[in-house]
Amino acid sequence: MLTTSLSLLVWRWSALDGGATTKFARKTSWILLGAFALLFTVLALIPWIAGGVPGSSLATAQPRKPPKAALQPSESGKPTSDYVGINLWPPPTKKTRIIPPAPHTRSLDAGRSTKPIVIPFDGPYWYFKSPNKGPGLHAHVAHGKATDVNIRSSDFAPLLMEAHQHLSLPIDLGCCSEIDVDIINADTRPGKISLAIRLTDEASRAKPFEVLRERTVVSSEESPIPLSRSPVKETLRFPISRSATIHRFDEVTVVFLPDKVRSRGGSRVSVQSFTLIPK
Numbered sequence: 001m002l003t004t005s006l007s008l009l010v011w012r013w014s015a016l017d018g019g020a021t022t023k024f025a026r027k028t029s030w031i032l033l034g035a036f037a038l039l040f041t042v043l044a045l046i047p048w049i050a051g052g053v054p055g056s057s058l059a060t061a062q063p064r065k066p067p068k069a070a071l072q073p074s075e076s077g078k079p080t081s082d083y084v085g086i087n088l089w090p091p092p093t094k095k096t097r098i099i100p101p102a103p104h105t106r107s108l109d110a111g112r113s114t115k116p117i118v119i120p121f122d123g124p125y126w127y128f129k130s131p132n133k134g135p136g137l138h139a140h141v142a143h144g145k146a147t148d149v150n151i152r153s154s155d156f157a158p159l160l161m162e163a164h165q166h167l168s169l170p171i172d173l174g175c176c177s178e179i180d181v182d183i184i185n186a187d188t189r190p191g192k193i194s195l196a197i198r199l200t201d202e203a204s205r206a207k208p209f210e211v212l213r214e215r216t217v218v219s220s221e222e223s224p225i226p227l228s229r230s231p232v233k234e235t236l237r238f239p240i241s242r243s244a245t246i247h248r249f250d251e252v253t254v255v256f257l258p259d260k261v262r263s264r265g266g267s268r269v270s271v272q273s274f275t276l277i278p279k
Helices: 002-051 057-061
Strands: 086-089 117-120 125-128 140-143 160-172 176-185 193-200 209-216 232-239 248-258 269-278
Touching (some): 160 269, 176 193, 209 248, 248 269
Antiparallel strands (some): 086 125, 117 269, 160 248, 176 232, 176 269, 193 209, 193 248
């Protein structure tokens, strides 16, 4: 009786174990089939995942190729802010033929004028900030008179201002004893304004230059300055040193040097002309 019961128990266990094994095998087959399907899907999507599906968050996260302009060399010393310089062009003036004066020597007197030569100013005013050397390639271009505009720095950094006059022909520096600059001062803000002259030989590779000693705009020293004061005409005289380090120049730059209290705004001073005084 015990043997029969044991045999029956073994049979039942065997029968039960066989059914479970069959079910387990079926489940395993479905799991393996699902795994293979998932693996095949992942392999098929690899090219799309690597390249980024258009419109998906993956495509958005991929770094884009920078524009061509961004690959160009940046301007030397250009600030990282949104700062933009300004080129202000004055109203056009009548063009005149300029014959540079010559030194008083017998060999060069013939055919050369010994009278003062007047060069009307028709170049741009530059407004920019340090450490830049100029307004830059992307400067804003405007037209008007320096006496009429109100240009200020966009932050607490000083605003630099220069007036540039390019000459079509180089001038021998030994021809002249001084350069006179006619200006109009329409600025009524307090604070002294000084001007310096920089003569540059732009045609030479090294671009050597000579700086003439600064002169003060007399009308800027008035205190207080009436707000209703009319623009004042002045002539500033810049002697040329005999110990100059350059022999010729083809560009004249007027550098504006205002007091610190007014350094954040451009000077409302316009350059009218340059007069070369022969020796």
